[in-house]
Amino acid sequence: MPRGQKSKLRARERRHQAQVEPQNPGLQRATNTESIQRGHIDEKVVIMVYYLLYKYNLKEPIRKAEMLREVIQMYRSHYLEILRRAAEHMEMIFGLDLKEVDPYRHIYILVNKMEVSCDARLINRIEIPKTGLLMAILGVIFMQGNCASEERVWQTLNVMGLFNGRKHFIFGEPKKLITKDLVQQKYLEYRQVANSDPPCYEFLWGLRAHAETTKMKVLEFMAKIHNMVPTAFPSLYEEALRDEEERAQARASARARTAALAKARSSAIASSSSHSKRV
Incomplete structure (x- = not known):
């Protein structure tokens, strides 16, 4: 130019x-x-x-x-x-x-929304704010095949206004809450993905989550949040039904064992009493 x-x-x-x-x-x-x-x-x-x-x-x-x-x-x-x-x-x-x-x-x-879809034990043991957050995480884990990547969990939390490294006005530091507090309380399991390099992590239900709520209750909660019904998720609904049946069978087996033990104990006491009278 x-x-x-x-x-x-x-x-x-x-x-x-x-x-x-x-x-x-x-x-x-x-x-x-x-x-x-x-x-x-x-x-x-x-x-x-x-x-x-x-x-x-x-x-x-x-x-x-x-x-x-x-x-x-x-x-x-x-x-x-x-x-x-x-x-x-x-x-x-x-x-x-x-x-x-x-x-x-x-x-x-x-x-x-959790009064119908949450076990009372879960509501009583965790304050309402954390109960809702926990149910959402349990829902993500369930919907991801009972094991959700940390990245997938954070995607859900981001939608809810919680971000890694950003202090929340109710929950404080979200990463500490989900990877330490709820893990120590046995509601979540947080583990490294096998053979991952660099290391990445995933979430599963913890022992107390399995004990204090069910897949059906979590599905009902997630459905209510999205203004839907559990049957709108056919495969998850079927899995939740199977889980309910397995739990019912486990309870029935436990009652049968308890009854058998009680009967055996009663028979032993009666036998011992009869023997004492003969002596």
């Missing part, structure tokens, strides 16, 4: 920059303001989740007027967005469904 033409192009670029640059400060301020407001709304969503959990633990109804006064405050124009995002969080992570029971006074309650 001729030198004179290059000089003209540079001059044109400088004029263009001079025209654009005065507009940038205002645009930057608007962007910053929007970013700050979005940050405040995100904080309100977090506070709303805490508020809903607090009301659930107290077994109190949730009123719109109270939410506006105690949580939303000056962000009333964003009330529906904040409530919707908080409700999605409650459902996805905690298994709690926000239901409006009085549309005139705008009164809500939280319904525990």
Whole structure:
């Protein structure tokens, strides 16, 4: 390109920059303001989740007027967005469904989706937030053939708003929770994949998960979360039915053994008593 033409192009670029640059400060301020407001709304969503959990633990109804006064405050124009995002969080992570029971006074309650699909022992021994998270992980493991890669588990947790290395406002460090806490409590098994180099890991159900819930209950929970029915997953449903039958047979066998032992003990006591009388 001729030198004179290059000089003209540079001059044109400088004029263009001079025209654009005065507009940038205002645009930057608007962007910053929007970013700050979005940050405040995100904080309100977090506070709303805490508020809903607090009301659930107290077994109190949730009123719109109270939410506006105690949580939303000056962000009333964003009330529906904040409530919707908080409700999605409650459902996805905690298994709690926000239901409006009085549309005139705008009164809500939280319904525990796990009450029907979880063993009471699981709910009683792990607080509600962790129970929902655990059931979701157990569901992923079941749906992946009873053994899920760590990568697959994290894909599910990411959808739920939990990320490796990012502290969660309810759960703290998610990696510690799923690879150490729940493993130490025997709800999950976390092991290295054989012959993997570099090493990769996978999750399985732990002993307490097998003892305190069932494949059918986990499938029911996952179906409820996705607003479906267990039979929508035919192969998993059949496997869960087989698991129920095997558990029923195991319980029947255990009762039969207990009855046989009790009968043998009773016979031994009766025999011993009879022998003593003859002596």
